[in-house]
Amino acid sequence: NRRRPLRVLFLSSDTGGGHRASAEALAAQFRAHYPGTTYDLLDCWTDVESSWPYYTIRDAYKSLSSSPWKWRALYHVSNNVAYAKLADLHSHYMNEDLIRERMEGMDPDVVVSVHPTMNYVPLLAIRRISEKVGRDIPFFTVVTDFGSGHRHWFNKDVDKMYLASEPIKRIAQKVGGVPDEKIVMSGLPIRQDFASRADSLGGDRTTERGMSHVSSTKSMLGIDPSRRMVLVMGGGEGVGSLSDIVDELYAKFRTQGVDATVCVVCGRNEALRADLEARCWDEVVSRSLRSYESLRSRFYTKVLSMHAHRSRRIQLALDRAAAKAAEGRDVAERPGDVRVVPLGFVTNMADYMVAADVLVSKAGPGTIAEAASVGLPVMLTSYLPGQEAGNVDIVLNGGFGDFCEDPETIALEIACWLQEPELLKKMSRKAMRVGHPHAAEEIALDIGEMTQRWMERNEDRKKGVSGTDGP
Numbered sequence: 212n213r214r215r216p217l218r219v220l221f222l223s224s225d226t227g228g229g230h231r232a233s234a235e236a237l238a239a240q241f242r243a244h245y246p247g248t249t250y251d252l253l254d255c256w257t258d259v260e261s262s263w264p265y266y267t268i269r270d271a272y273k274s275l276s277s278s279p280w281k282w283r284a285l286y287h288v289s290n291n292v293a294y295a296k297l298a299d300l301h302s303h304y305m306n307e308d309l310i311r312e313r314m315e316g317m318d319p320d321v322v323v324s325v326h327p328t329m330n331y332v333p334l335l336a337i338r339r340i341s342e343k344v345g346r347d348i349p350f351f352t353v354v355t356d357f358g359s360g361h362r363h364w365f366n367k368d369v370d371k372m373y374l375a376s377e378p379i380k381r382i383a384q385k386v387g388g389v390p391d392e393k394i395v396m397s398g399l400p401i402r403q404d405f406a407s408r409a410d411s412l413g414g415d416r417t418t419e420r421g422m423s424h425v426s427s428t429k430s431m432l433g434i435d436p437s438r439r440m441v442l443v444m445g446g447g448e449g450v451g452s453l454s455d456i457v458d459e460l461y462a463k464f465r466t467q468g469v470d471a472t473v474c475v476v477c478g479r480n481e482a483l484r485a486d487l488e489a490r491c492w493d494e495v496v497s498r499s500l501r502s503y504e505s506l507r508s509r510f511y512t513k514v515l516s517m518h519a520h521r522s523r524r525i526q527l528a529l530d531r532a533a534a535k536a537a538e539g540r541d542v543a544e545r546p547g548d549v550r551v552v553p554l555g556f557v558t559n560m561a562d563y564m565v566a567a568d569v570l571v572s573k574a575g576p577g578t579i580a581e582a583a584s585v586g587l588p589v590m591l592t593s594y595l596p597g598q599e600a601g602n603v604d605i606v607l608n609g610g611f612g613d614f615c616e617d618p619e620t621i622a623l624e625i626a627c628w629l630q631e632p633e634l635l636k637k638m639s640r641k642a643m644r645v646g647h648p649h650a651a652e653e654i655a656l657d658i659g660e661m662t663q664r665w666m667e668r669n670e671d672r673k674k675g676v677s678g679t680d681g682p
C-alpha cells in the first residue's frame with residue numbers, strides 16, 4: 212500500500228526531558244516512513260489557557276521533582292481511584308472546550324499522547340471532534356515510563372497503548388483495566404541514533420565487531436580507546452550529587468590504579484561544568500584517601516549489604532573486592548591515570564553511550580532505555596519516588612546494573628566493575644536483552660498503518676461506500 216503523509220498531533224509537556232524526546236523520536240520515524248508527514252506538539256495545559264492548577268504543571272514539576280519527599284507525597288496522594296476520577300471530572304469541566312477547540316484547529320489525522328496527564332480529557336475531546344467533522348481520528352497512548360507508571364497513563368478507551376515492560380503492563384491491566392488486545396509491548400521509543408548504533412555494534416558490544424565499534428567511537432570523540440570510559444549524567448538539567456560522585460570516581464580510580472576517562476554530562480548546569488573545569492584534583496585525592504583509610508571496612512559493609520535484588524555476579528565481584536580491601540590490597544602501587552572531561556548539553560548521546568563502559572545516572576526511563584539499547588551497564592544513583600522506583604527494578608532484575616546513593620560507595624563499586632572485564636561483558640549482554648533500539652520505528656509503523664486504514668475508511672464513508680471493516 213502507498214504510504215500517505217500524515218498529520219500527527221503529539222500531546223506532551225516538558226515535565227522532564229523524556230516525554231518530548233520520545234515524541235521527537237516518533238516524529239522522526241513518521242517522517243521517514245510516511246514522506247510529507249507533518250506534526251505538532253501540544254501541551255494541553257500550558258499551550259491552552261487552562262485553569263488553575265493545570266497551567267502550573269511544568270513549573271510545579273520542576274520544583275517538586277527536586278524535593279523527593281514532596282514528590283512522593285503528591286505522587287501517592289494522586290495515584291488512587293477517587294483522586295484520579297475527581298481530577299478527570301474537574302479538568303474536563305474546566306478545560307475540555309478549550310482543549311477541543313485547539314485540537315480541532317490543528318486538524319490531525321491521528322493523536323499520540325506521550326504524557327500521563329493527557330489521556331482522558333483530550334480523548335473525550337477528539338471523540339467529539341470526530342463526531343462533528345464526520346471523520347474518525349484514532350488516539351494512541353505511548354507510555355514513556357519504564358518500570359512503573361501513574362494510573363493517569365491508563366485509559367482503556369484509547370485505540371491502542373504501547374508499553375515498555377511487563378511490570379507496566381500489569382499496572383495497565385490492573386489499575387486501568389486496559390484489555391489485552393489494545394496493548395502492544397513495544398519498548399520505549401528512543402532516538403534513531405540508538406538504533407543505528409545498536410546495528411553497528413551487531414547487537415552485542417562484547418563481540419570483536421562490537422568492541423571495534425566501541426573503540427572507533429571513543430577515538431572519534433577524542434577519548435583514549437585503551438582506557439575505560441565512565442559516563443556520568445543527571446538528566447538534561449545536570450541534577451543530583453554529580454560533583455561529589457565525580458570527585459569520588461577520580462579519587463578511587465587513582466588509588467586503585469584504574470586508568471579511565473570520566474565524561475560528565477552537565478546538561479544545562481553551566482555552574483557545575485565551570486566548577487569541574489577549575490577543580491584541583493590532587494586535593495580531591497588526598498581528601499578522599501584520608502576519609503577512606505579510616506572508614507574502609509564500613510564502606511565495604513555498606514556496598515555488600517546494599518541490595519537484596521542485586522545480581523549474583525555483581526555480588527560475587529563485590530565480595531572479591533571487599534576481601535582485597537580487608538587485606539589492604541586495594542591501594543595500587545601505580546596510581547590510575549584518570550582524566551575528567553566536563554561536557555555541556557550533549558546532542559550526540561548515542562555516541563557517548565556507545566563509547567562508555569559504564570553509565571552513572573539518575574533513574575530516568577529514557578536514559579535507561581537508551582543505555583540498554585546499546586548494551587551499557589548502569590549504576591543508578593537516585594530516583595523520583597513512585598514514578599521512577601520501578602525503573603530501578605528493571606535494572607536490578609535485568610542484571611545490568613545496581614542502585615546506590617552514596618558517592619563514595621558508588622565509586623568503589625564502579626572501580627570494582629572496571630577491574631572485572633568478564634562481569635562487564637555479562638552485564639552488557641543482559642542490558643542488550645532489555646533494550647529495544649528499534650522501538651520508535653516499530654511504534655510509528657504500527658500507528659501509521661492503523662491510521663491509514665481509518666483514513667481510507669473515512670474516505671469510503673464520505674463517498675458513500677458501505678461494508679468496509681471497522682477500525
Ligand code: UDP
Pocket residue numbers: 226227228229230232444446447448476477478479555556557558560574575576577578579581
Ligand atoms: N539528554 C540529552 N543530552 C544531555 C542530557 C540528557 O540528550 O545533555 C537526554 C537523554 O539522552 C534522555 C533525556 O535527555 O533522552 C532524559 O530523559 P529521562 O527520561 O532519562 O529523564 P527525564 O529528564 O525525563 O526525567
